[in-house]
Amino acid sequence: MNRFCLVCQNVDCKSRGSEELMKELQDRVAAKGLDDVEVRSYMCFGACQEGPNMVVYPDKCWYAGVKSEDVDDIVAHLAGGPHVDRLDKIDPSLKELIYQLLDTGVF
Amino acid sequence: MEGILFPRGVVEGLEGLDAYRSRGGYDAVSRLGEFSPQDIIATVEASGLRGRGGAGFPTGRKLALTLECPETPHYVVMNGGEDEPGSHKDRVLMENLPHLLLDGIILAAYAVQAEKAYLYINHNYEAATGAVETALREAREAGYWGEDIAGSGFSLELVMVAAPSNYVAGEDTAALEVIEGKEPLPRQKPPFPVTEGLFGKPSLVNNVETLANIAPIVARGAEWFRSFGTAESPGTMIFSLGDEMERPGVYELPLGTPLRHLLEECGGGLKGGKPIKAILPGGPSSGFLLPDNLDLPLDHDALREAGSSIGCGVVKVLTEGDSVLDELMRIADFFAKESCGQCPACRMETNMLVALLKKVQQGEGNDALTEQFGKVIAFNKGKGFCSLINMPGPPIESAVRLFPEEFRGA
Ligand SMILES: Cc1cc2nc3c(=O)[nH]c(=O)nc-3n(C[C@H](O)[C@H](O)[C@H](O)COP(=O)(O)O)c2cc1C
Numbered sequence: 001m002n003r004f005c006l007v008c009q010n011v012d013c014k015s016r017g018s019e020e021l022m023k024e025l026q027d028r029v030a031a032k033g034l035d036d037v038e039v040r041s042y043m044c045f046g047a048c049q050e051g052p053n054m055v056v057y058p059d060k061c062w063y064a065g066v067k068s069e070d071v072d073d074i075v076a077h078l079a080g081g082p083h084v085d086r087l088d089k090i091d092p093s094l095k096e097l098i099y100q101l102l103d104t105g106v107f
Numbered sequence: 108m109e110g111i112l113f114p115r116g117v118v119e120g121l122e123g124l125d126a127y128r129s130r131g132g133y134d135a136v137s138r139l140g141e142f143s144p145q146d147i148i149a150t151v152e153a154s155g156l157r158g159r160g161g162a163g164f165p166t167g168r169k170l171a172l173t174l175e176c177p178e179t180p181h182y183v184v185m186n187g188g189e190d191e192p193g194s195h196k197d198r199v200l201m202e203n204l205p206h207l208l209l210d211g212i213i214l215a216a217y218a219v220q221a222e223k224a225y226l227y228i229n230h231n232y233e234a235a236t237g238a239v240e241t242a243l244r245e246a247r248e249a250g251y252w253g254e255d256i257a258g259s260g261f262s263l264e265l266v267m268v269a270a271p272s273n274y275v276a277g278e279d280t281a282a283l284e285v286i287e288g289k290e291p292l293p294r295q296k297p298p299f300p301v302t303e304g305l306f307g308k309p310s311l312v313n314n315v316e317t318l319a320n321i322a323p324i325v326a327r328g329a330e331w332f333r334s335f336g337t338a339e340s341p342g343t344m345i346f347s348l349g350d351e352m353e354r355p356g357v358y359e360l361p362l363g364t365p366l367r368h369l370l371e372e373c374g375g376g377l378k379g380g381k382p383i384k385a386i387l388p389g390g391p392s393s394g395f396l397l398p399d400n401l402d403l404p405l406d407h408d409a410l411r412e413a414g415s416s417i418g419c420g421v422v423k424v425l426t427e428g429d430s431v432l433d434e435l436m437r438i439a440d441f442f443a444k445e446s447c448g449q450c451p452a453c454r455m456e457t458n459m460l461v462a463l464l465k466k467v468q469q470g471e472g473n474d475a476l477t478e479q480f481g482k483v484i485a486f487n488k489g490k491g492f493c494s495l496i497n498m499p500g501p502p503i504e505s506a507v508r509l510f511p512e513e514f515r516g517a
């Protein structure tokens with residue numbers, strides 16, 4: 001089954017560098033040959049003050065305030081490594097809302 | 108039928124200065140020294156007039172709150188930003204009854220002791236702008252505004268300001284920003300304009316139609332005003348009917364008039380006598396009503412109890428065969444486009460609702476998806492600087508309740 005690495009590309013996350021972040025993740029995922037992972041944009045996760053935000057789905061793993069120095073660990077997770085716990089700081093009720101939306105197929 | 112704003116309840120063309128004076132216009136202004144600001148406020152409070160800009164806030168209270176602020180100067184803003192789909196009432200008032208409006212603005216400005224009033228008018232409204240401009244000149248020459256009005260010692264300057272034609276520019280604090288020469292972005296509240304408004308000073312911001320009611324109330328008294336409408340929603344309101352009706356247009360009716368009267372007697376029913384499927388009685392941010400609700404009185408409380416709202420009186424009617432979903436998509440798209448983008452939650456919500464509706468339109472609807480509407484709306488409720496964030500909720504949630512079949516997949 002396909003996995004998605006959804007990177008918010010709305011105003012706030014973009015202003016914190018989410019465009020470069022998505023590009024970097026795409027390049028690294030391709031270089032590693034992770035064919036089952038698709039890195040793509042998302043319209044907004046509603047945690048705009050804490051961006052850049054990204055969600056790995058269906059893992060339901062949310063990384064906030066991601067910087068380029070975090071990319072190594074995130075790619076390692078996408079390749080089957082451990083969750084990057086230090087980037088997991090979002091309020092559970094918002095997570096629940098967004099995960100349910102993703103479950104219903106709103107990409 | 109007698110009206111408060113339009114003498115016969117219908118639009119009869121541009122009323123010039125002489126015609127307006129011959130029905131008692133500017134009478135109070137020409138004897139301004141005989142009234143105190145408190146006299147005018149007491150009359151407006153007793154009339155029970157509620158704001159016609161959508162929220163229904165008691166106008167007398169707003170006047171009193173502004174007058175009370177010790178900080179000076181005070182300002183008045185006439186909000187003619189009007190950019191809600193289907194709403195033309197403010198344009199029609201400005202085009203036809205500019206003196207009635209100026210009369211009310213001058214009285215309101217005196218009541219709050221403002222030194223300047225700004226007439227903020229949608230810049231696409233050429234005829235309205237022209238009519239107000241002419242009326243301003245005539246009223247100035249007659250001595251109704253300027254230095255020392257009618258020997259009262261009260262001086263007032265009136266200025267017109269063009270309003271950008273986007274929806275949020277009509278929000279009161281966004282209007283203040285525009286008048287200050289900035290972008291139309293709503294401010295965080297509190298502070299409210301009555302205490303810290305234009306240039307940080309106490310400001311009375313009222314809708315065009317609200318201000319148009321002031322002169323008749325002062326001239327003929329609160330009791331006369333209350334002979335129209337209901338106890339909680341006194342007076343009349345201007346309702347707008349769209350092109351789906353036999354007789355589209357604006358109609359001034361006493362509040363509390365049954366919805367059926369507006370749609371059947373005034374509007375002549377849907378074109379071609381088609382049956383009604385659903386009604387949005389108060390613009391795109393009101394909840395849907397069903398044909399069973401036709402006998403509901405058009406007033407603030409009755410519509411709220413029925414899960415809807417009176418808004419600014421823009422009534423939209425859907426017929427059998429019209430898709431509620433398509434209408435919701437237009438509404439959601441409108442709010443997503445008009446969200447100013449300042450508040451993350453509003454951006455997220457309005458975009459998300461469009462994305463959810465698209466899914467349903469593509470035939471991928473199911474119960475789990477339908478549930479997400481209410482969750483997204485509840486999560487974001489009140490999390491914006493202005494109330495745009497709360498606007499898509501009522502039409503969507505009422506449609507989920509009343510037309511669940513439209514949300515199911517193919
Ligand atoms: C997004 C948005 C748009 C609005 N547009 C208008 C408008 O075009 N005209 C208007 O009078 N009020 C508009 N309002 C309401 C104003 O903020 C304000 O409540 C109103 O001008 C107060 O006048 P009233 O007390 O006479 O009703 C808008 C509010 C919001 C949230």
Ligand code: FES
Pocket residue numbers: 008009010011012013014043044045046047048051052053451455
């Ligand atoms: S802008 Fe990225 S979460 Fe909202």
